[in-house]
Amino acid sequence: MTPAAAFDPTRVAHLTGRFAPVTEEVDAVDLEVTGELPDELDGVYLRNGPNPRFTPIGSYLYPLDGDGMIHGVWLSARRARYRNRFVRTPSMIAEESAGRALWGxxxxxxxxxxxxxxxVLAHTFKPLPDINVVQHAGRLLALAESDCPFRMSPGLDTLGKETFDGQLPAGITAHPKIDPVTGEMAVFCYGLExxxxxxxxxGPDGVLRQGPTAVEGIAEPQMIHDMALTRRHVVLVLAxxxxxxxxxxxGGSFVAWRPERGTRIALxxxxxxPVGWADDEAFWLWHTVxxxxDPDDxxxxxxxxxxxALTLGPGSPDGRPRESGHHGLTRAVIDPAAGTVARTRLDDARVELPRIDDRLLTGPHQRLAVAADSGRVGGLLPGEYDALRRYDIRGTGxxxxxxxAGALSVGEPVFAPVPGTRGGERGYWLTFATDRTDNTSWFLVLPAEDFAQGxxxxVRIPVRVPLGLHGTWLPTEE
Structure with a gap:
């Protein structure tokens, strides 16, 4: 156990600056807009992220620790309004009653x-639905790393723990994938036992259609953050x-990196x-595209x-985290018959938080966007980026x-399609950004057709939005 007295939150880099938590819940209408919001954008952009309600005790590990806070920007008729709300779990409610953090x-x-x-809450772990937010079967869900989601109202009030009518009591992870053809949502969950x-x-009706099914051949607990989905397979990368x-x-790290064990991919x-396996040398991924x-073979x-590699926790006495080396966009070609993997680096730029038009999931894609490091700015923290980068992949090119983004630190780009268009062709990339010079925050809308123009x-957000994690665009239903 790490004693609370040994922990100094003022020395944790991800509790300061652009990552520092906010505690005020705000409603604002008729936000200031520079430029012009596209008339085609009618809906809400939501983004979740770690945001401790009270000063943490014991330890703080970004991006896994922290209470959830969802930030929303509603767009209609070229106008914008904003609201942010905590995801109020029973543990947070107990801490609000006490006026301080109770869980480390x-x-x-x-x-x-x-x-x-x-x-009821004694000696239990605190739910942390602070990583992602998705909507499925009419349910808006704040998602944790590997736990039950919490259901939110359209106005971002917390409605309670979501177990899908008791069918998934252990929960799911933060990155389910929704098949745009069948409407099914594939999920996975890892545990310590x-x-x-x-x-x-x-199913698209919210009813469990398959599982939960154990993946055979797993002898000890492993951390798996994201997944991928094809029309035939659930794809899990076990680093x-x-x-x-x-x-x-x-007092040590609760995750051990053992590269001699290699990385395995489950199809x-x-x-x-039966599950198919492919073996490879050790590598880590946070996020899939x-x-x-391949229809031919x-x-x-x-x-x-x-x-x-995976590196968690501070890497120096001043509390500044370390990154586990260079990371870039990569393609793996997995041969199910041979059990082999062939990997190709598509780009050497330091990038993360990749997204495509979600209507293309499970099928071939050409365009994607990421948060990127321009290489012009020193002192960016892990998880902080100062550029957006869009790729067009055609064959091997x-x-x-x-x-x-200049003085702006930007987040994950989310695609909002123009209604009535085909996947990935016309639309806008949406993200939050915070100015490193004055800590003001903005909601940005970039055109997919001419991404480099910016x-x-x-949209000026009336409060600072901490740099965070994942979001979604939910168009207004006609």
Whole structure:
């Protein structure tokens, strides 16, 4: 156990500057717009991210720790309004009653007793639905790393824990994938006890159609952040990141990187058939782009951002985190019959948070966008980027366009299509950004057709939006 007295939150880089949490919940209408919002954009952009309600105790590990806060920008008739709300779990409500943090960060193992939080919450881990936000079967879900989501109202009020009518009591991870053809949502979940890894499929009506099914051949708990989905397979990349509870109890890292074990890729047939495996040298990925089957030979094409290793926690005495080396856009071609993987680096730029037009998931894609490092600015923290980069992949050729954001630190780009158009052809990329000179925050709208020209509209957000994680565009239903 890490004693609370040994932890100094003022020395944690991801609790300062552009990442520093905000505590005020704000409603604002008729936001100031520079440029002109496209008339085609009618809906809401939502983004979730770590935002501790109170000063953390024990430890703080970005991007996994922190309470969830969802920020929303509603667009209609070229006008914009803003609202932000905490995801109020029972643990947060108990802390609000106490007026301080009661649970420590993941690495500290500080769990309050019954005298502080009552019998139901005593000695339990705190839910952290702070990573992503998606909508499926009419349910708006704030997602955690591997736990039950919390359901939110359209106005971002917390409605409670979502177990899909008790069918998935262990929860899901933060990156489910929705098949745009069938409307099904594929999910997975990892745990510290057997079964260590399960997957499931939820129908477009919210009813469980398959699972939860254990993935055979998993002998110990591993961390898996994201997945990919093809028309035939659930694709899971099992990097050698193993949970080490004994180390965590003695103040060390709760995830051990063991590169000698290599990385394994599971191809799980969506029809419930036997799992296929492909083995490779060790690498880590936080996020996939998309995956699909080659129609000629059945090989699986997986695009993702590759890291050489997983590194969590501070890397220097001043609390500044370290990154585990250079990471760039990569393509893996997986041969199910041979159990082999062939990887190609598509671009050497330092990038992360990749997205495509979600209407193209499970099938071939050409265009994607990422947050990127322009190379012009020093001192950016891990998870901080100062440019947006768009790729056009055709065969083996890769063309890139970049927009350098100047003094702005930008987040994940999310695609908002023009209604009635085909996948990826016409639309806008949306993201939040924060100015490093004055900490003002903006909502940016970039045209997909001429990405390098930069935003056609900048919406001034009345409060700072901490740099965070993942979001979604939900068009207004006609």
């Amino acid at each position: 960060g993941l690495q500290s193992m500080i769990l309050p007793g019954a005298e502080e939080v009552g019998d 057997p079964p260590y890894l399960t997957w499931a499929v939820i 050698p990141a193993f949970f080490d509870i004994e180390a965590a109890m003695s 799980i047939p969506r029809d419930g058939g 998309n995956a699909y089957e 059945g090989r699986v094409i997986l695009d993702y951002v590759q890291w050489p 890769v063309a890139a366009q970049s927009w350098n 935003p056609v509209a900048r």
